[in-house]
Amino acid sequence: MVTREDIERAAELIRAGRLVAFPTETVYGLGANALDGAAVRRIFEVKGRPPTHPLIVHVESVEMARELAREWPPEAEELAARFWPGPLTLVVPKRECIPPAVTAGLDTVGLRVPAHPVALELIRAAGVPIAAPSANRFTQLSPTTADHVRRALGDAVDLVLDGGPTQVGLESTVLSLAGRPRLLRPGMILREQIEQVIGPVETAGRIENGLPHPSPGLHPRHYSPRTRLVVVRDGLLPPGRGAYMWIRRRAPAARTVQMPADAAAYAARLYETLHALDAEGWDWIAVEQPPESAEWSPVLDRLRRAAGPEGH
Ligand code: AMP
Ligand code: MG
Numbered sequence: 385m386v387t388r389e390d391i392e393r394a395a396e397l398i399r400a401g402r403l404v405a406f407p408t409e410t411v412y413g414l415g416a417n418a419l420d421g422a423a424v425r426r427i428f429e430v431k432g433r434p435p436t437h438p439l440i441v442h443v444e445s446v447e448m449a450r451e452l453a454r455e456w457p458p459e460a461e462e463l464a465a466r467f468w469p470g471p472l473t474l475v476v477p478k479r480e481c482i483p484p485a486v487t488a489g490l491d492t493v494g495l496r497v498p499a500h501p502v503a504l505e506l507i508r509a510a511g512v513p514i515a516a517p518s519a520n521r522f523t524q525l526s527p528t529t530a531d532h533v534r535r536a537l538g539d540a541v542d543l544v545l546d547g548g549p550t551q552v553g554l555e556s557t558v559l560s561l562a563g564r565p566r567l568l569r570p571g572m573i574l575r576e577q578i579e580q581v582i583g584p585v586e587t588a589g590r591i592e593n594g595l596p597h598p599s600p601g602l603h604p605r606h607y608s609p610r611t612r613l614v615v616v617r618d619g620l621l622p623p624g625r626g627a628y629m630w631i632r633r634r635a636p637a638a639r640t641v642q643m644p645a646d647a648a649a650y651a652a653r654l655y656e657t658l659h660a661l662d663a664e665g666w667d668w669i670a671v672e673q674p675p676e677s678a679e680w681s682p683v684l685d686r687l688r689r690a691a692g693p694e695g696h
Contacts, residue, residue: 386502386545395509397542403427405519405533406506407547408498410471410556410571411526411655412533413442413516414541415506418452421483424515428485430540433522438488439515440473440556441495444507449495452513454479459582460561466581469499471552472573475560486515492562502547518555519544525609525662525690528553528655553652554682555607559585570682572651606689609658612668613691647679654683658690 394404401423404415414431416423418441428435443449446464450456454477463474478493487493498504507514518526519533519541527533530546557571559578566586567575579585641657644650661669671687674680 386547390543390545391502391505391509394506394543394545395511398506398510398512398514401426402542403430403540404506405527405530405537405541405544406503406514406516407530407545407550408442408500408503408516409469409550409552410498410554411528411550412519412530412544413498413503413514414519414533414537415442415514415516417510418442418486418513418515419481419483420512421485424483424485427515427517430537431517431520431522433517435485436488437517437522438490438492438494439486439517440558441482441486441493442498442503442507442514442516443495444497444504446497448507448513449474449497452479452482452493452495453477455562457561459565462581463559463561463578464497467573467577468497469504470497470573471499471554471556471571472496472578473556473558473569475558475562475568477562492560494558496556500547500550502545506545523606523608525655525658526555526607528659532655532659549656551652552648553655554686557682560588570685572648572682574678574681576678607655607686608690608692609662609669611662611666613658613687614668614670615673615687615691616670617673647674647683650674651683654686 397404398417401417401420403426405412406415414427416427460474460476473494473496475492475494477491478487482493520527520536527536528550530544533544552572554572557573558569560566560568564586565582566588568588575585674683
């Protein structure tokens, strides 16, 4: 439970240039004042994240987003009206007030309004936009509970706001609107849903056969558990059946985790399941490949990146 006092304390820390981990509907974020370059650089230190990976800036309203954007195209207005607050990050040309550390020196900034009361209250109380990547070490599994954050970052974070498990469970969809609309990272707001609002959206290179992603900050290996993970291709699920996560150690020791058949429910539980399996010390985790349909594409993307170039 997060109290009003917790929010006030967290907001003070943010204003003082410190780091606060907080829940969003996607995963837990490691937040700093987005207008404070030194505070933002500490995020990179704590995560061990290369400075070439831009951060998403969290805002509490479309108005706050517009104040940070040098251009705010009609597509941004329409998508924000339709999907904010929600798991969609819009990349637009940035204003001077955003320090280069936030955007990895790029002239664009990724913005979103998170759909989580704690995140929104924190931004409002702090009175500044909050830059926040996932609150984990670079390339590892994103945290979907406050406990995951504490285990990954320990004392390196000044405060963790515990808002319970996150609802969406996968990182936001990232869409560039600097130039022709381009999908930089799939997420639970599907490309098809975006296209219904603004028309055709390009894909920034497909993550197939472990080929490096052409966009900045998108590693082929990311979102990974420590345990080796492979995506089992020939176990394509028959329609209408549950999706399975199949884990094995040495035969005959093996166990199977049954995952939800519904893509959104599966996504919400994926990282939690991988975190738990990581802690059990298996030699490897085999994940039955979900269907190749649109609704499963964000899950498939994360599984392939969790597996890395060798694992699928
Ligand atoms: P994370 O903070 O770990 O959820 O990752 C942020 C994601 O947003 C990364 O995939 C970044 O590449 C992407 N991103 C953020 N800002 C920008 C930007 N200005 N241009 C392109 N991609 C961005
Ligand atoms: Mg991350």
